[in-house]
Each structure stands twice: as C-alpha cells, then as structure tokens.
Amino acid sequence: MVALASNPQGLTATAPLLLRGECVEAMRGLPDGCVDAVVTDPPYRYLDHRLDRAWDRGAWVEQVVRILRRGGLVATFGRGDSFYELNTRLHRAGLRFREEVIWDKVNTTSPIPPISRRHESISIYAKGEGRPQRVHIPWRERIATDPALFEGDIRRVSGALKDTHAHADIEWYLRHWEEGYESAYSMPGVEQRLLEEPPLDRERSAVGRGGRRLPQHIKHLEMLLRGQREGSIIRISSRDIYPGDGRRQHPTQKPVRLLERLIALCCPEGGTVCDPFMGSGSTGVAAVGHGHPFIGVEIDPAYYRDAERRIRGHLARMEERLF
Numbered sequence: 001m002v003a004l005a006s007n008p009q010g011l012t013a014t015a016p017l018l019l020r021g022e023c024v025e026a027m028r029g030l031p032d033g034c035v036d037a038v039v040t041d042p043p044y045r046y047l048d049h050r051l052d053r054a055w056d057r058g059a060w061v062e063q064v065v066r067i068l069r070r071g072g073l074v075a076t077f078g079r080g081d082s083f084y085e086l087n088t089r090l091h092r093a094g095l096r097f098r099e100e101v102i103w104d105k106v107n108t109t110s111p112i113p114p115i116s117r118r119h120e121s122i123s124i125y126a127k128g129e130g131r132p133q134r135v136h137i138p139w140r141e142r143i144a145t146d147p148a149l150f151e152g153d154i155r156r157v158s159g160a161l162k163d164t165h166a167h168a169d170i171e172w173y174l175r176h177w178e179e180g181y182e183s184a185y186s187m188p189g190v191e192q193r194l195l196e197e198p199p200l201d202r203e204r205s206a207v208g209r210g211g212r213r214l215p216q217h218i219k220h221l222e223m224l225l226r227g228q229r230e231g232s233i234i235r236i237s238s239r240d241i242y243p244g245d246g247r248r249q250h251p252t253q254k255p256v257r258l259l260e261r262l263i264a265l266c267c268p269e270g271g272t273v274c275d276p277f278m279g280s281g282s283t284g285v286a287a288v289g290h291g292h293p294f295i296g297v298e299i300d301p302a303y304y305r306d307a308e309r310r311i312r313g314h315l316a317r318m319e320e321r322l323f
C-alpha cells in the first residue's frame with residue numbers, strides 16, 4: 001500500500017506528488033474529482049518484459065472516473081485487443097469518446113512484422129461534457145515534420161502580395177493580428193465581399209462567423225503567424241524525440257513533446273495532470289514544464305527513480321533559468 005505523504009489538493013506545479021507503488025491502490029488514496037486530466041501509457045500486455053505486468057483494469061477505470069473532475073479528460077495510449085478492451089471499459093463506465101489521435105513515428109520500430117508498424121494510438125474520453133481544447137501548433141514545428149507544406153504556404157501568401165487588394169488586407173491584418181483571430185472579421189470589406197459573390201458561391205463559401213468569410217490569403221497568414229489547429233495525426237520532429245544524447249531511460253519511453261501536445265489538448269491551463277503508469281516520467285516532465293500540478297505513480301523502483309530524477313531535474317533547470 002502506498003502511503004500518501006501530502007494532500008493532493010495542496011499540489012502545485014513545482015511540488016508534484018510522485019508515488020512509488022501500485023497505481024490502483026495509490027489512486028484509492030486520492031480525493032474524488034482532484035484531477036483535470038489523466039494522460040497515461042499503460043502496459044500494452046504485448047511485451048515479454050517486467051514492465052508489462054497484469055493490472056486490475058476494472059478497478060483502474062473505476063478509480064480514474066472517480067478522481068477525474070466533471071468535464072475532465074482521459075488520454076490513453078494503447079494497441080490491439082488490450083487497447084480496445086480498455087476503451088470499451090471507459091465507455092461502459094459512462095465516459096464519452098472524444099477523439100482518437102495517432103502518433104506517426106515516421107519510421108518503423110521493428111523490421112520483423114509483415115505490416116511495418118509506425119504509429120501508436122491514443123484515445124481521448126471525457127467525463128460528462130468535457131471536450132479537447134483548441135490548440136495551435138506553431139507553423140515552424142508543423143513544417144519541420146512536413147517540409148512539403150512549406151513551399152505551398154509561402155507561395156500562397158507571396159502570390160497574394162502581388163494583388164494590390166490582397167496587399168491592403170495583409171497590411172491591415174499585420175497591424176491588427178495581435179488583437180486575435182476575431183479581429184480579422186472586422187477587416188474592411190470582409191462582409192461586402194461576401195455580398196458581392198453570386199448566390200450559389202455565397203452558399204458554398206459561407207464559412208466564418210455569421211456567414212462572413214475571411215479571404216484565403218488571410219487564413220494562410222493567420223496560420224503562419226498563429227500556427228495550425230492541432231490535428232488527429234501528430235508527428236514529432238526527430239530532434240525532439242529523445243533530446244540531449246538521444247538515449248532513452250525506459251524501453252517504451254514517449255517523447256516529452258508528444259505528451260506536451262496531448263496535455264495541451266486534454267488539460268486547461270494550470271489544471272492537474274495524473275499519470276498512473278508514469279514509467280520514466282515523460283508525462284510529469286511535460287506537465288510541470290507547462291505549469292501543471294502533477295500526480296505520478298510507478299511500480300518499478302528503478303523506473304520510479306528515473307522518473308523522480310527527470311521531473312525534479314527539469315524543475316531545477318527551470319528554476320535556474322528564472323534566476
């Protein structure tokens with residue numbers, strides 16, 4: 001049994017609650033509704049390895065639902081039968097399916113299977129009305145993982161600059177873009193332009209607030225400046241997979257940047273994140289790095305030590321950068 005040393009209600013982003021032990025037991029010691037998001041990578045039950053041990057999935061789902069606040073989200077990695085079975089349990093426990101996200105690893109991890117597997121699946125379920133957050137991925141990050149998009153994006157905006165009408169839009173937009181996306185709808189002529197379109201085109205193109213339409217070049221510029229809405233297929237730049245010396249601490253370690261993007265989707269600013277299968281602590285590093293209080297559990301003493309060292313080390317480096 002894990003002894004809970006501190007009250008999770010008093011958690012802060014700089015004082016995470018890290019527990020060594022069995023996660024169902026550990027969660028039993030947490031209060032109802034104390035976390036905003038559970039982001040976790042459970043044992044897949046496909047590996048012949050000490051970390052791939054059996055766990056009580058029914059009791060686990062029960063505890064996850066109990067510790068999530070109303071509207072909270074749970075994101076779980078998985079594969080095959082064990083993944084589908086766990087998702088069915090989440091559904092039967094009353095959670096609502098919100099999305100499935102794919103981590104596209106770009107390269108296959110094993111040359112042996114007939115179908116070269118190069119992805120991991122992540123499901124997102126909500127307690128009650130919760131929904132993933134609207135998140136923008138910086139344009140530079142997006143093109144780093146898909147350079148083919150670079151040329152098209154630049155060509156569209158630079159092409160528009162040759163048109164004096166578009167030139168005026170772009171100038172106006174650059175002066176106002178920090179006021180937010182909504183400000184673009186008050187751009188001179190946006191409403192007028194839609195009214196001038198033939199009725200059939202107007203019907204087809206009636207997108208945007210209140211039927212108003214943003215010019216295409218402004219939508220592209222918006223994307224270059226503010227980034228693109230997160231998609232259901234996530235690629236992480238090879239530079240960010242295992243930064244530093246490129247070595248892993250854990251055989252199934254996930255990239256911190258991937259977890260940052262999942263947390264951004266699943267947890268509001270400052271909300272508490274829990275990872276009951278924290279392994280080497282990648283979710284914890286991502287959570288505390290973005291100001292989220294974090295609760296993590298790991299059963300294996302060696303991985304627990306790695307997780308603690310990584311999370312506390314990350315906090316210490318953040319503090320050094322502050323002073």
Ligand SMILES: C[S@@+](CC[C@H](N)C(=O)[O-])C[C@H]1O[C@@H](n2cnc3c(N)ncnc32)[C@H](O)[C@@H]1O
Nearest residue numbers: 022023041051250253254277279280282299300
């Ligand atoms: C797939 S790994 C997680 C790896 C992690 N995402 C990372 O980036 O390092 C799952 C972890 O759960 C741990 N584990 C397995 N059963 C557990 C249980 N019942 N309670 C707590 N931890 C458990 C394993 O030791 C393993 O480290």
